[in-house]
Structures are given as C-alpha cells and as structure tokens.
Amino acid sequence: xxxxxxxxxxxxxxxxxxxxxxxxxxxxxxxxxxxxxxxxxxxxxxxxxxxxxxxxxxxxxxxxxxxxxxxxxxxxxxxxxxxxxxxxxxxxxxxxxxxxxxxxxxxxxxxxxxxxxxxxxxxxxxxxxxxxxxxxxxxxxxxxxxxxxxxxxxxxxxxxxxxxxxxxxxxxxxxxxxxxxxxxxxxxxxxxxxxxxxxxxxxxxxxxxxxxxxxxxxxxxxxxxxxxxxxxxxxxxxxxxx
Numbered sequence: 001x002x003x004x005x006x007x008x009x010x011x012x013x014x015x016x017x018x019x020x021x022x023x024x025x026x027x028x029x030x031x032x033x034x035x036x037x038x039x040x041x042x043x044x045x046x047x048x049x050x051x052x053x054x055x056x057x058x059x060x061x062x063x064x065x066x067x068x069x070x071x072x073x074x075x076x077x078x079x080x081x082x083x084x085x086x087x088x089x090x091x092x093x094x095x096x097x098x099x100x101x102x103x104x105x106x107x108x109x110x111x112x113x114x115x116x117x118x119x120x121x122x123x124x125x126x127x128x129x130x131x132x133x134x135x136x137x138x139x140x141x142x143x144x145x146x147x148x149x150x151x152x153x154x155x156x157x158x159x160x161x162x163x164x165x166x167x168x169x170x171x172x173x174x175x176x177x178x179x180x181x182x183x184x185x186x187x188x189x190x191x192x193x194x195x196x197x198x199x200x201x202x203x204x205x206x207x208x209x210x211x212x213x214x215x216x217x218x219x220x221x222x223x224x225x226x227x228x229x230x231x232x233x234x235x236x237x238x239x240x241x242x
Contacts, residue, residue: 030240045060073085090113
C-alpha cells in the first residue's frame, strides 16, 4: 500500500473518530454523581400568629449543608442546545436555632425534593472533547419528613400564652417554584463516557408553619418563621452518551 493510500486511511479514521465523539441532535446523555447543596440562608424571627401576633425577639434559624446522589438525563436538540432534567435522592437538611434559640441547638430536620428542568447551551463544536456550557431553568421544591426535636418542643411550650402542661408542636414547610441558573464544563473521554462539573444557584424562600396543640389535640397556638435559602449547588457526575 503506497503512502498516499495510508494518508487517506488515516484521514478517514480521524474523521470517523471525530464523528463518533460529536454531540449532535438526538443524542441522550445520562449521569450520576455527587450533588452538594449549600444554603446561603437567613431567617426572620419566629412569630406567633395566634392567639396573638408577636415576634420572638432575636430568634432565628440556619440550615445545614447536605450531600446526596444526583441523577440527570439530557437530550441534545442539536450540537449546541440541550434539555436536561436533574433529580437528587432527597437530601436531609437539619435546622438549627440562632440568636435567642441558639441554646435549643438542632430544632428540626426535613427532606427536600427539587426536580429541575434546564435549557442548556454548549460552547465549542460538537466534536470538541472539552465544552463549557450555561443553563437556565426552574425547579419546584417541596419537603417531606418534617420533624421537630424534643428540645424545640420544650421551647415552644415555654412561649408566652402557652398553657400549663405538656404540648405537642408539628411543622410543615411551604413548597415553591424557583428559577435555576447553571454553568459548568463537560469533558468527553471517548464516544460514550465523560465527566461533567457544574454549579447552580437557586434563589428561593420558604415559610415554616408550626402548630402547637395540647396532648389531647386541642389547638393552643400557631407560629411561623420565614427562611431565605438561596442554595449554591455543585454537581460532579460521570456521564454516558448513547
């Protein structure tokens, strides 16, 4: 085989390899990896809403960071535009008292559900192994397994207008829609396997609503605390394209 034929074969092999690496319309990419949620939180004071309205001076709360398994699936509309869905195994967050509630310590915990849909734009050509991207989308956040600690139960029983004797306090957190801003990079190792690393920002708020009753179930008081969460969410995933 002469040199010209060898060069032609090499060029064809290179083109075939590039085509195999290309991200194009109709491609699916799925991934799984480490998802970290870091709330940039603040709170308003705990406020009694009945039988009287009054704020508990100096009270507040902070939310812990949390780690979980993230899962994502993405569909390429063309070599640059893609639609992605992201869902994490619901992480558990812990809520701690601050200010006049700091001595209570942990006041509760809850699991957060936040399925997310993103529209993403990938830079560089579809054949490039390394591609930065940006995304914008939305999420709906809701909470389950909301539990209050015995220490907060005791503190609620000592608030003004609480009756003598034991009380029980339950809580729920409001669900909410929130926008999501996302940026990251993708690195394709071979035609199938790759790595993606991104950071998302979710401006969001929720309201914790507490209901205090007697042990027999008679209503005693209601209260609430408004929380600003605004989490920053890094996500590192191993991806597979097919």
